[in-house]
Amino acid sequence: MRVHPMTGIKRQELLTAIGIRLPIFQAPMAGVSSPALAAAVSGAGGLGALGLGASNVEVAAHMISELKERTNCPFNLNVFCHQPSTRSLEVEEKWIERFQEHFMMEGGTSPSMLREIYRSFVANEEMMRLLLAVRPRVVSFHFGLPAVDVIQALRAAGIILLCSVTDLAEAQTAVAAGVHALIAQGYEAGGHRGIFDPSHPDDQLTTAALTQILTRSLDVPVIAAGGIMNGEGIAAIMKLGAAAAQLGTAFIACDESLADDAYRAALVGNAGYHTVMTSVISGRPARCLANRYTEVGRTIHIDEVPAYPVAYDLAKALNAAAKRNNRTDYGAQWAGQGAPLARRMPAGELMRTLVNELELATG
Numbered sequence: 132m133r134v135h136p137m138t139g140i141k142r143q144e145l146l147t148a149i150g151i152r153l154p155i156f157q158a159p160m161a162g163v164s165s166p167a168l169a170a171a172v173s174g175a176g177g178l179g180a181l182g183l184g185a186s187n188v189e190v191a192a193h194m195i196s197e198l199k200e201r202t203n204c205p206f207n208l209n210v211f212c213h214q215p216s217t218r219s220l221e222v223e224e225k226w227i228e229r230f231q232e233h234f235m236m237e238g239g240t241s242p243s244m245l246r247e248i249y250r251s252f253v254a255n256e257e258m259m260r261l262l263l264a265v266r267p268r269v270v271s272f273h274f275g276l277p278a279v280d281v282i283q284a285l286r287a288a289g290i291i292l293l294c295s296v297t298d299l300a301e302a303q304t305a306v307a308a309g310v311h312a313l314i315a316q317g318y319e320a321g322g323h324r325g326i327f328d329p330s331h332p333d334d335q336l337t338t339a340a341l342t343q344i345l346t347r348s349l350d351v352p353v354i355a356a357g358g359i360m361n362g363e364g365i366a367a368i369m370k371l372g373a374a375a376a377q378l379g380t381a382f383i384a385c386d387e388s389l390a391d392d393a394y395r396a397a398l399v400g401n402a403g404y405h406t407v408m409t410s411v412i413s414g415r416p417a418r419c420l421a422n423r424y425t426e427v428g429r430t431i432h433i434d435e436v437p438a439y440p441v442a443y444d445l446a447k448a449l450n451a452a453a454k455r456n457n458r459t460d461y462g463a464q465w466a467g468q469g470a471p472l473a474r475r476m477p478a479g480e481l482m483r484t485l486v487n488e489l490e491l492a493t494g
């Protein structure tokens with residue numbers, strides 16, 4: 132079913148409008164989600180997703196065509212809508228200097244300058260053309276919204292639009308701009324916080340509180356994200372009003388994810404019990420497994436950190452140098468607070484398990 136450009140979607144209509152059976156959305160995870168993962172989730176009746184935020188248009192097109200080869204089912208394509216960074220050469224130079232000793236310890240060379248490694252969708256017409264050409268059933272925005280004419284063009288193409296929000300004000304802005312449904316991202320969530328402007332105070336709402344605030348205040352479907360790891364969690368959040376649940380961390384240890392061995396081992400090992408919200412890795416707040424990098428970051432003030440995603444350029448270079456020494460404790464191992472509950476299995480099997488648990492929990 133195609134949604135008329137100007138109509139809204141009711142909570143109970145969301146799954147039918149998208150054309151899926153199950154209220155289980157796999158979170159788009161740039162660098163971790165793969166066409167195989169998205170296809171397995173969509174093929175099982177949920178909504179698979181590709182995170183395109185860190186990809187240029189050629190890589191994105193390649194991933195999308197692989198996904199389309201693997202499935203005819205609906206899927207979600209996700210883009211980052213951060214405001215292009217305001218850079219400070221002084222901050223960047225000091226940042227490089229600060230991490231010089233770490234590069235030396237790892238036998239690497241620190242970069243002489245940093246780059247803005249990803250282009251925001253708000254300034255990426257090529258990516259917009261690709262989305263309009265592909266016409267996925269769903270497009271989702273993270274870190275904010277694109278311009279209203281872009282939203283209108285995507286809606287007019289029959290695409291259902293979702294946006295991650297972290298409080299009521301962001302939710303109201305997203306609905307007024309024309310998104311069909313909201314992803315209520317709680318503070319427990321793994322990966323980057325979808326907060327529109329990280330320089331604003333963050334109320335750090337939990338998934339349960341945010342979901343209820345949004346469902347009580349707004350007449351659009353709410354998809355809950357953050358700390359949901361099993362069917363019992365999906366049932367609980369739906370009882371609180373969510374139309375569906377979006378799970379990220381639960382899928383990281385699946386065979387089809389792009390997470391490397393060290394990341395998977397850390398997630399399901401002792402490290403999984405310790406996550407931190409930090410801006411030092413990429414320049415924006417994100418939750419990851421605590422490691423050497425986050426430890427260094429504990430004493431750093433946000434004003435000293437280069438803008439997103441410029442800071443991430445250095446973090447990636449340092450991780451690459453450390454990895455050459457078989458050290459993985461500088462890696463950006465994004466994970467939510469539910470990490471210890473992650474299960475290592477193929478995504479299709481995880482979907483079956485989630486459905487069984489959900490059925491048992493809802494009777």
Ligand SMILES: Cc1cc2nc3c(=O)[nH]c(=O)nc-3n(C[C@H](O)[C@H](O)[C@H](O)COP(=O)(O)O)c2cc1C
Binds near residue numbers: 161182379
């Ligand atoms: C490894 C990882 C990467 C992520 N990358 C993205 C992304 O590219 N786009 C996005 O909208 N959300 C991203 N997120 C956030 C998810 O959309 C979602 O909010 C989060 O996974 C929910 O919390 P959970 O991890 O506890 O399930 C990412 C999350 C993780 C764990």
